[in-house]
Every structure is written in C-alpha cells, then in structure tokens.
Amino acid sequence: MLARILLLLALLSLPGALRAEAAPAEKPGFASRLTIYLAKGAPDACGPGCDRWIAIEGQIDQDAASRIRRFLAGVKDLQRPIYLHSPGGNVEQSYVIARLLRSRKAIARVGRTIATACTAGTQIDAACLKIKNATGEVGAELSTYHAMCNSACGYLFLGATSREVAPDAALAVHNSRLILRFRGNPPPEVVAEARRRRIAGADRDRAAFIAAMGISRELDALISTVKFESLHVLTRPELYRFGIDTRPLAETMWRLEKGARPFISKIAAVKKESDASFRTMEWRLYCENKKRVPLMFAGEIDASTAGKKTILIAASADMSKEAGGPPVRFGKYEVWNGAVDPDMVKAVLASHSLQVRETTPEPEGKADVTSFKIDTTGLASVWTQLGTSCTSVATGPAKAWPANSLRPTPWTDSPWTVGGTLPNVSATPAATPAP
Numbered sequence: 001m002l003a004r005i006l007l008l009l010a011l012l013s014l015p016g017a018l019r020a021e022a023a024p025a026e027k028p029g030f031a032s033r034l035t036i037y038l039a040k041g042a043p044d045a046c047g048p049g050c051d052r053w054i055a056i057e058g059q060i061d062q063d064a065a066s067r068i069r070r071f072l073a074g075v076k077d078l079q080r081p082i083y084l085h086s087p088g089g090n091v092e093q094s095y096v097i098a099r100l101l102r103s104r105k106a107i108a109r110v111g112r113t114i115a116t117a118c119t120a121g122t123q124i125d126a127a128c129l130k131i132k133n134a135t136g137e138v139g140a141e142l143s144t145y146h147a148m149c150n151s152a153c154g155y156l157f158l159g160a161t162s163r164e165v166a167p168d169a170a171l172a173v174h175n176s177r178l179i180l181r182f183r184g185n186p187p188p189e190v191v192a193e194a195r196r197r198r199i200a201g202a203d204r205d206r207a208a209f210i211a212a213m214g215i216s217r218e219l220d221a222l223i224s225t226v227k228f229e230s231l232h233v234l235t236r237p238e239l240y241r242f243g244i245d246t247r248p249l250a251e252t253m254w255r256l257e258k259g260a261r262p263f264i265s266k267i268a269a270v271k272k273e274s275d276a277s278f279r280t281m282e283w284r285l286y287c288e289n290k291k292r293v294p295l296m297f298a299g300e301i302d303a304s305t306a307g308k309k310t311i312l313i314a315a316s317a318d319m320s321k322e323a324g325g326p327p328v329r330f331g332k333y334e335v336w337n338g339a340v341d342p343d344m345v346k347a348v349l350a351s352h353s354l355q356v357r358e359t360t361p362e363p364e365g366k367a368d369v370t371s372f373k374i375d376t377t378g379l380a381s382v383w384t385q386l387g388t389s390c391t392s393v394a395t396g397p398a399k400a401w402p403a404n405s406l407r408p409t410p411w412t413d414s415p416w417t418v419g420g421t422l423p424n425v426s427a428t429p430a431a432t433p434a435p
Contacts, residue, residue, distance in 0.1 A: 031058035055113035060089025088151025098159025108160030287390035315347035
C-alpha cells in the first residue's frame with residue numbers, strides 16, 4: 001500500500017499539461033505558436049485617435065508566456081490596445097499571460113489583424129510570419145468580423161482590465177482537456193486517481209483565477225458544463241452579466257460587404273433599460289441611385305413595447321439632417337427602408353455619431369422615447385470603398401428590402417442566424433420626414 005502511495009505521489013509530480021485547445025476544425029488559419037507584434041493602421045483604425053495596436057494571434061503554445069513577457073517589457077505605451085484572435089491552447093500559459101496583462105491594466109479586444117504586406121488569405125505562411133516577427137511595426141488593417149478568442153484564449157482575455165467583444169466577434173468557452181504523461185506502466189487505478197486529483201486541482205485553479213479576475217462565478221459554473229469537444233459562444237447578456245464586457249451598447253466596425261449589390265453596415269447590441277437583455281440592430285447604406293442613397297434599419301422588436309414605433313436617425317454634425325419613420329413589423333423583426341439625399345450623407349460623414357431616437361406611443365398621449373448614439377468612426381473610409389465597389393456592378397432602382405437579406409452570423413447571438421433571416425418586405429422608399 002505504501003509503495004502505491006509513493007508511486008502516486010511520484011506520478012503527480014510529473015509534468016502534465018492542461019489544455020483548453022480548440023477543436024481540430026477550428027485550427028486551420030492559425031499559426032501553431034502564439035505570435036505577438038506591433039501593428040499600425042489608417043487613422044482611427046482602432047478607434048477615435050487610435051492607429052496603433054498590439055496583435056496577439058495563433059495557438060497558445062507552451063512557451064508563449066515567456067515570449068509575451070519579453071515583448072511587453074519593450075512596449076511602454078500602456079494605452080495601446082491589444083487585439084486577440086486565437087482558437088485556444090495551453091491553459092496554464094494563458095493564466096500567466098492574463099496576469100501579465102492585468103499588471104499592465106491592459107485594454108483587450110477580440111479582433112483580426114490583417115497584415116497588408118501579406119497576400120490575402122495567407123496570414124500564417126512562412127513569409128508573412130517572418131514579417132510579423134520582425135522588429136518594428138507592421139502595416140495592417142483590423143476586423144472584428146468572425147474574429148474569435150476561444151477556449152484558453154478566453155482566460156488570457158480576462159486578464160485585461162478593459163475588455164470589448166464586438167457583436168460580430170466570438171468569445172467561446174469549454175471545459176479543458178488534461179494531458180498527463182506517465183513513466184513506466186502504472187496500474188490503472190493509480191492512473192485514475194492521479195487523473196482525478198489533477199482534474200480537481202485544475203478545477204480549483206480555474207475557479208480561483210476567474211474570481212481573481214473579478215468575473216462572476218457563473219462563468220466557472222458554465223464552463224464546467226461544456227464538454228471539451230464542444231464550444232459555447234458567450235451571448236451578449238452573458239458577457240454583460242458575468243462582468244466580461246459591461247458596455248450597455250456594443251458596436252461592430254463599419255464594414256463593406258461586396259457582391260451583386262454592395263453595401264456598408266454596422267451592427268449594434270443595445271441593452272434594454274428594464275433588464276440585462278439586449279436588442280440587436282443593423283444599419284446599412286447602399287450605392288447611390290439618382291442622387292439618393294438607400295438607407296436601411298433592421299432590428300429585433302422589443303416585445304415589452306406597445307403601439308407603433310417610429311425611428312429617427314440624425315447626423316450629429318447637423319441635427320437638421322435626419323431620416324426615419326415607422327418601421328414595418330413582422331415576426332420578431334422590424335425594418336425601416338428609405339433613402340437620404342447627398343446633403344445628409346455629407347453631414348453623416350462629417351459627424352462623430354448618428355443620433356438614434358425610437359419613440360413608442362403610450363396611453364394618454366404620452367410616449368416612451370429611447371435615444372442612443374452610433375459611432376461613425378471609420379465610416380468615411382468605408383464609404384469611399386463602397387463607391388469603388390458600386391462602379392463595378394449594376395445598381396438598379398432601390399428596393400424596399402435588399403436582395404441579399406441579413407447575412408447569417410454564427411458567431412453572435414444576433415437574430416439573423418441560420419434559419420432566421422428576414423423575408424422580403426415591400427414598401428416604397430420614404431423621403432426624409434419632417435421633425
């Protein structure tokens with residue numbers, strides 16, 4: 001008996017790796033080692049007044065923490081945001097990196113860094129990795145669209161003191177897989193006991209880490225229920241409730257969608273005042289047509305509101321430039337389709353935000369009014385790209401609902417998921433309404 005106890009203690013002292021690595025299907029497109037580098041983009045590429053950031057991407061390998069420690073020691077700008085794009089990897093390394101980020105009071109976001117010197121779609125080939133690993137800044141673009149921070153990357157992300165997950169990006173979790181290496185051929189019961197103890201210890205470490213990062217215990221409880229072979233993408237209410245991303249309004253970047261009918265769009269998730277749930281909305285601008293620019297708003301219907309809602313969108317640079325009206329309701333969604341004139345487009349491009357006001361009539365002549373602002377940073381640049389795209393396609397008369405309805409977004413809890421796209425709606429494009 002004593003010999004077995006001594007053998008068990010010896011086995012427990014052997015190195016073991018705790019991994020929350022991504023499922024094999026997620027790994028294509030990621031380097032096998034975590035890469036960290038300085039990136040520089042266009043003005044306001046990473047937000048108002050921000051054009052430089054730190055990129056961390058790839059799988060979290062067993063030596064990642066030491067490399068990131070050395071790298072961060074040479075970066076004195078503590079306000080430079082960090083953008084993460086990783087399928088996961090070594091959990092123990094992610095804990096160490098997370099504490100490094102916490103010591104810097106780091107700003108972390110989920111986003112893909114696209115080095116402009118690399119051929120599109122080959123961001124992880126040898127030539128591109130050589131550019132990223134060289135000294136100096138790498139010219140790049142940023143995108144949150146389908147960016148991910150999954151599995152062990154999520155722990156790394158929790159280390160930052162400021163955390164942002166855009167509505168079109170993913171933060172996904174699951175339970176870890178324990179890899180133990182034994183010498184010799186120990187009895188099965190000894191192996192089982194060693195595994196049980198290491199798993200129990202890993203669970204305690206995870207719970208303690210999450211608590212130390214100031215995150216709700218609900219996250220730890222959720223992770224324990226998700227099998228390693230699966231992934232749970234945290235919903236917007238979960239991100240908010242767990243204390244991971246506590247912004248009442250989360251937005252995507254303005255993004256160009258090319259195709260038969262190009263458009264630029266932004267998605268926002270807005271917290272309801274009554275509870276911790278969120279409404280997801282989208283704005284789209286299409287190619288100019290006879291000096292009019294088709295504008296579309298779509299969003300989830302708030303079931304708690306009664307009466308016919310009116311939406312009004314105004315340019316912050318000139319509040320007299322506004323558009324909107326009653327949206328068309330059907331099922332879970334509401335849509336307003338109209339068109340704006342070139343003067344309003346100019347006002348919008350010169351604005352720092354769009355002022356959005358939703359008004360719902362109430363009994364006794366009262367009205368429930370909800371107002372919020374949508375950031376226009378980056379809109380002017382994407383608008384120029386839209387103009388270039390529009391010249392290469394034929395754009396017929398503006399229709400009330402775009403031929404390509406809201407595109408499925410499997411990374412978010414948005415309403416336009418597979419099987420939940422909106423049907424066509426017929427309505428005449430509206431002119432700018434009177435105030």
